[in-house]
Amino acid sequence: MRMTALLPVSVLFLSLAGCADHVSIAGDFELQPYELPKGYRHMTALIDEERKELVLFGGLGNGGPMPPTAMNHHIFTLDLRKPAAQRAWVMKPADTIVQAPWFTSTRGFVEVGNKTYLTCSDTDANEIYEFDKKSREFRWLSTSNLPPEVNAGDCCAVGVKVEGRGRGKKDDVRIYVLGGRNDVVSPVPYARYYSVTYDKWVKVANLNVGRSHLGCAPVETRRGPAIYAVGGGNSTAGTTLRSVEVYDVERDTWTLYGEMLPEGRSRLAVQNLDDEFLMLIGGDAACAGGGAGNLCTGDRPLANVDLIDMKRNNRFISGTDHWIPQLLTPRQTPATALRKKKHGDEWELHVIGGRTPAGAQLDVTTSSEVLSFDLRRAWLRF
Incomplete structure (x- = not known):
């Protein structure tokens, strides 16, 4: 049953008093008329609010991660100012800076400190690039100098700004890289960050559970910045994970919430809604690994x-x-991107591409779907 109209909150309290706690989002996903020229998974996306464009980069076509599988090393843009029926993806020239091929779990673009970065490719290098939204160009910043067993591909990345305390202390802009897999340990339990401010790599407290192809998101709490690590795969055991972990940046500690998800889930997208809710989007219930093991x-x-x-x-x-x-x-x-419109609490969630069932086979879709909703009016608790 789907709620088709939202009653005033006072009416809900009167008519549904004593009912179980529920949450509702009014609206439905709508399949968009525009499609990518080829189907890709493992892309990363962001919203350029100044130009009102959706930006995509990277990606892997159908099949394994080696040629002749189609790879994408172009930037695609979509003009969000146009009506959906008039939108079309525009492909920019192939990038020459980022190591090719480049594809990520679901989160490669990181936005923090009014800048945009790229990391978490399929390789173990853990390279960091800065992305200039105006020129649509990348610039190499750093490659991890941590021990080989710490660095890993198929990771998840978030940006956090730690406020400087004391006279002369700068705000520390950090790019955290979580989990992944490599040739030494798979999946890895390691968490590390690159300080853009101080140009250094730092290993921090380990995750309680090794995770590759996990979802993640940064959150601001009353106690300071935190990071969520959601699900993922254990390629050694051949299982997807049901647990979630929360990292306290100030205290350098992880708190494990075991068996939170009803079933194991890897390769999912995670979006933060006003530091109140995390939205978990898509994913896979069976694909535990990748690479040489290819437990998918x-x-x-x-x-x-x-x-x-x-x-x-x-x-x-x-x-x-x-x-x-x-x-x-x-x-x-x-690939997913969440856009908050300038009027009220209206949001748009864009979901692009990905691997999807196609009859008895698995295929990579060229399609996109969009959910528009009002956060203030949509979340109902009674």
Whole structure:
């Protein structure tokens, strides 16, 4: 059953008093008329608010991660000022700076400190690039100098700004790189960051559980910045993970929330909604690894869209048990971008590409779908 109209909150309290706690998002995903020229998974996306454009980079076509599988090393842009029927992806010239081929789990672009960076490719180098939105060009910043077992591909990255304390202390802009897999340990439990401010790499407290192809997101809390690591795969055991971990940046500690997800989930996208909810988008319930092990023969892409309520002790909110729109197409490793419009609390979630079931086979889709919703009016608790 789907709620088609939102009643005033006072009416909800009167008519539904004593009912179970529910959360609702009004609206549905809409399949868009524009399509990529080729299907890609493992792309990364961001919103350029100044130009009102959706930007994509990287990606892997169908099949394994080696030629003749199609690779993308171009930037694609989409003009969001135009009506959907008039939009079309524009392909820019191939990049010559970023190591090719480049593809990520789901989060490669990192926005922090009014700048944009790129990291977490399929390689173990953990290279950091700065991305200039105006010129649409990359600039190499750093390659990790940490021990080989610490560096890993198929990781997840977020940006955090730690406020400087004391006279003369600068704000420290950090790019955290979480988990992944390499030829030494798979998956790795390591977390590390690159300080853009001080040009140095630092290893921090280990995750409680090794994770590759995980989802992640930065969050601001009353206690300071935090980072969520969600699900992922254990390629050694051949299982996807149900647990979630939260990192306290100031205290350098991880808190494990075991078996939070109803089933294991890797290769999912995670978006932060006003530091109140995390939205978990798509993913795969069976694909535990990748690379040489390639434990993805039993792929099961998901259409699930679920929430984590960070204000209520990280309560998991199942999209199928609550009134939360689900993807029209199951998608593993989709690119996602969340846009907050300038009017009120209106948001747009863009979901692009990804690996999806196609009959008895698995294929990579060229399609996009968009969910428009009002955050203030959509979340109902009673």
